[in-house]
Amino acid sequence: MTTADRIETLKTEALDAVHEAGSTSDLEDVRVRYLGRASGLVEIKKSIGSLSDEEKKVVGKSSNRATREIEAALLDKTARLAAEEREARLRAESVDVTLPGVPFPKGSLHPTQRIIDDVVDFFIGLGYSVAEGPEVETDYYNFTALGIPPGHPARSMQDTFFLDDGLVMRTHTSPVQVRTMLSKEPPVYVVCPGRTYRRDSDPTHTPMFNQIEGLAVDRGITLAHLKGTLAAMARRVFGNEVEIRLRPSYFQFTEPSVEMDVSCFLCGGGRDADPECKVCKGAGWLEMGGAGMVDPDVLGNVGYDPEEFTGFAFGFGPDRMAMVKYGIPDLRMFFEGDLRFLKQF
Numbered sequence: 001m002t003t004a005d006r007i008e009t010l011k012t013e014a015l016d017a018v019h020e021a022g023s024t025s026d027l028e029d030v031r032v033r034y035l036g037r038a039s040g041l042v043e044i045k046k047s048i049g050s051l052s053d054e055e056k057k058v059v060g061k062s063s064n065r066a067t068r069e070i071e072a073a074l075l076d077k078t079a080r081l082a083a084e085e086r087e088a089r090l091r092a093e094s095v096d097v098t099l100p101g102v103p104f105p106k107g108s109l110h111p112t113q114r115i116i117d118d119v120v121d122f123f124i125g126l127g128y129s130v131a132e133g134p135e136v137e138t139d140y141y142n143f144t145a146l147g148i149p150p151g152h153p154a155r156s157m158q159d160t161f162f163l164d165d166g167l168v169m170r171t172h173t174s175p176v177q178v179r180t181m182l183s184k185e186p187p188v189y190v191v192c193p194g195r196t197y198r199r200d201s202d203p204t205h206t207p208m209f210n211q212i213e214g215l216a217v218d219r220g221i222t223l224a225h226l227k228g229t230l231a232a233m234a235r236r237v238f239g240n241e242v243e244i245r246l247r248p249s250y251f252q253f254t255e256p257s258v259e260m261d262v263s264c265f266l267c268g269g270g271r272d273a274d275p276e277c278k279v280c281k282g283a284g285w286l287e288m289g290g291a292g293m294v295d296p297d298v299l300g301n302v303g304y305d306p307e308e309f310t311g312f313a314f315g316f317g318p319d320r321m322a323m324v325k326y327g328i329p330d331l332r333m334f335f336e337g338d339l340r341f342l343k344q345f
């Protein structure tokens, strides 16, 4: 076979191989085999030096032409295959945005938490801060500092869970008042949401329940400030139409003390109460909790001057408020963690 024939054969083989190649990596193999350093064409070019002048011209020309033709074929096919491969990859990666998605289960806030959030938001809007205290409390903060010394009959009314070493599960959030006042100078404006504990269980009482305590101590605070604050808070939680009323009551740590009621937000309440009303059962008023002017003795216990400062305090039960607002008959449902119940909120 003459060198010219060999060049022609190699070229034909190479062009056939390009034609056959099914992928860009096949093409790379073809390039190495026919144009690479160990390829027939390169060998022929290397041997040119030993040829006669006449042959040099012919072989040089035809081997260069063959190289260019193969390169051109490779380039052309590479471009085509690369485009096809890209197309196929994009098709494989494509997402059908019209397919229905996988539903992501969303949680919902516990009804009590909704009330707590509403109340806390309201007071933050008035410039109050949020304070917290421990659920395992000392006897002193839970009782004595609030005017309920050892042996006082009010202690037995609270159905306390007693722990060792003078500790109790706090029976109310009022000890947070004491802790707050001990930790800072007046004026004080705080709300204290938290869990509280009493030995009690029936449709409207659970051993663990929530309270929200509030405390404002400043110069010149009066019962009128308390009433206005509570009325605005009740409207925020139950709607713009509601009114509140204060009834005389007794707590060891307030003087005077009041019980606060909200007019029924469903039937309108008051004297026009609907005797069949599902929410107030005809009473017209819903009990929210206790309140009063902070007893001067309590202010004295924490080192505030009762001649200079006065304050009001209140404590109510967000669980009860949620029962009333959402029409839930049994408080125990709040703490059973039944998703069918919780998902309704």
Ligand code: DAH
Binding pocket: 171, 172, 173, 174, 213, 214, 251, 253, 254, 289, 290, 291, 292, 293, 312, 313, 314, 315, 316
């Ligand atoms: N701590 C009381 C209770 O749990 C509620 C209460 C009444 C809190 C009057 C107060 C208050 O801050 O002023 O029964």
